[in-house]
Amino acid sequence: MSATVLEPAAPAWSEFFSSLLEDDPSMDAEKYHQLIVGRGFVDVTKKAVQNRLKRVRDKQRKEHEEVSAQAAKQNLNEKKTKCSVTGPDFELLGDPLSDHGRSTELKLSSDVVLPTGSWEIRKADGKGCGVFAKVDIAAGDVILVEEAIVVLSVPDAGNFVASVMKNQELGDQAAAKMDGMDVAKVMELHDSFADHLTGGVADGVSCEQASKLCEKGKTFMGVFLTNAIPANSRAESAQLALCLNTARFNHSCAPNALYKCADTSESSDKHICVVRALRGIPAGQEICVSYMSVPDDVDFQGAFCMGPRAQRRESIRWLCGCPCMCAACAQDEQKGSASDDRRAEICLNFVTVHRGVEGLARSGGSGVAAAVEGACEEVFDLIKVEGLGVEGLRLIKQMAEDVFKSFQHETRPSPAFRSRAAVWARRLYEINRFMFGAFSDYTVELLRDAQSLAAQADHKSKRK
Numbered sequence: 001m002s003a004t005v006l007e008p009a010a011p012a013w014s015e016f017f018s019s020l021l022e023d024d025p026s027m028d029a030e031k032y033h034q035l036i037v038g039r040g041f042v043d044v045t046k047k048a049v050q051n052r053l054k055r056v057r058d059k060q061r062k063e064h065e066e067v068s069a070q071a072a073k074q075n076l077n078e079k080k081t082k083c084s085v086t087g088p089d090f091e092l093l094g095d096p097l098s099d100h101g102r103s104t105e106l107k108l109s110s111d112v113v114l115p116t117g118s119w120e121i122r123k124a125d126g127k128g129c130g131v132f133a134k135v136d137i138a139a140g141d142v143i144l145v146e147e148a149i150v151v152l153s154v155p156d157a158g159n160f161v162a163s164v165m166k167n168q169e170l171g172d173q174a175a176a177k178m179d180g181m182d183v184a185k186v187m188e189l190h191d192s193f194a195d196h197l198t199g200g201v202a203d204g205v206s207c208e209q210a211s212k213l214c215e216k217g218k219t220f221m222g223v224f225l226t227n228a229i230p231a232n233s234r235a236e237s238a239q240l241a242l243c244l245n246t247a248r249f250n251h252s253c254a255p256n257a258l259y260k261c262a263d264t265s266e267s268s269d270k271h272i273c274v275v276r277a278l279r280g281i282p283a284g285q286e287i288c289v290s291y292m293s294v295p296d297d298v299d300f301q302g303a304f305c306m307g308p309r310a311q312r313r314e315s316i317r318w319l320c321g322c323p324c325m326c327a328a329c330a331q332d333e334q335k336g337s338a339s340d341d342r343r344a345e346i347c348l349n350f351v352t353v354h355r356g357v358e359g360l361a362r363s364g365g366s367g368v369a370a371a372v373e374g375a376c377e378e379v380f381d382l383i384k385v386e387g388l389g390v391e392g393l394r395l396i397k398q399m400a401e402d403v404f405k406s407f408q409h410e411t412r413p414s415p416a417f418r419s420r421a422a423v424w425a426r427r428l429y430e431i432n433r434f435m436f437g438a439f440s441d442y443t444v445e446l447l448r449d450a451q452s453l454a455a456q457a458d459h460k461s462k463r464k
């Protein structure tokens with residue numbers, strides 16, 4: 001797990017902080033800070049949660065009424081969705097097609113931090129413990145905010161077994177500086193050192209020494225490297241942060257949540273981790289994140305999170321010492337191979353769109369935008385079916401950027417065309433808001449773009 005690169009890059013704390021507070025006028029920075037300082041899990045005001053639940057219930061009731069009315073009218077039993085990008089699982093992106101991006105109202109969830117009672121830690125089949133939803137959670141909800149109990153810079157952390165062996169002393173020194181009760185809590189977490197040895201994932205280490213260490217049972221460094229996540233610190237050397245509850249989230253290749261950790265200020269070594277729902281998560285479902293990294297370049301063929309099951313299983317074996325047991329990898333052969341095909345197609349379409357836009361930029365050609373948009377919509381569909389989390393979001397962001405760019409290259413845009421460009425600007429805005437907070441420069445810029453494009457389109461169509 002320690003070898004992963006957490007995505008997306010952490011926003012500046014102030015932006016992130018503000019975006020968390022945004023929807024809850026009863027919270028102020030001071031109150032929020034006090035809650036966080038209490039270490040760990042934040043029970044934000046009951047009123048905010050009640051409002052959130054009321055909104056969810058109202059929305060569900062309204063949807064139900066609409067669906068029943070429609071079904072009665074058309075004698076249909078199934079709800080038909082108008083736009084492939086919307087639907088309950090994709091609430092995150094709202095329904096930008098419905099209003100041509102004109103509305104500035106956000107379709108995202110409320111950014112309320114759910115109370116700790118909204119989830120529980122219990123046994124997860126074949127994966128030790130895991131975190132499960134106890135209530136229905138909406139896309140975008142902040143599931144937990146937690147302060148790291150220990151942050152360390154560990155040399156060679158990417159090579160788990162060798163690093164645990166080499167850094168025993170570092171672990172013991174860190175433990176010696178901590179409160180005894182805190183050390184005891186850390187030592188309750190899983191240590192996958194033994195799993196790595198049984199799984200045969202121990203490159204370049206002496207078997208004899210490794211087995212000796214294994215006989216000792218859990219070690220502080222073993223537990224730390226099994227559970228810590230990239231700290232996204234401003235510090236010069238890479239750091240890893242360990243949070244007691246965040247450590248309990250298992251990996252899924254189709255994650256329904258995202259976690260990220262960042263230091264609170266340049267001068268502070270305090271790190272806060274936030275776990276957020278990527279999709280609606282029904283009560284009882286396990287909440288999983290992705291341990292896998294996504295490279296920054298566009299060659300997603302090489303990204304193991306987008307690879308076929310066999311490749312992903314291997315990657316998780318390397319990170320955790322055992323093959324991946326997530327729902328996406330555990331599907332039967334027929335469904336599993338259909339899923340492999342979809343992921344391959346996503347990669348292919350993604351690269352095609354990206355190259356298409358590059359070509360468009362070079363040739364200044366017109367008319368390509370619509371084709372690029374079509375390919376992008378297809379990828380969105382596939383991403384939705386695959387239930388891709390961060391990877392999906394990052395792909396969507398890149399593709400939305402590509403498509404938006406392709407609209408900007410159009411030499412003689414019609415009003416309808418401008419409306420579509422506004423839709424894409426708005427999509428981009430929503431994605432960026434989710435990933436980087438409402439107040440990042442880019443997010444604000446996108447909102448302006450979306451509004452001005454929509455206004456231009458409106459103006460031109462009225463003149464006609």
Ligand SMILES: C[S@@+](CC[C@H](N)C(=O)[O-])C[C@H]1O[C@@H](n2cnc3c(N)ncnc32)[C@H](O)[C@@H]1O
Binds near residue numbers: 226247321323324325
């Ligand atoms: C950060 S811990 C997660 C919580 C852990 N399951 C526990 O009981 O505390 C990481 C460990 O959980 C297990 N794990 C997490 N996701 C898994 C997955 N998809 N398949 C198999 N094991 C997994 C592995 O043992 C891994 O080393």
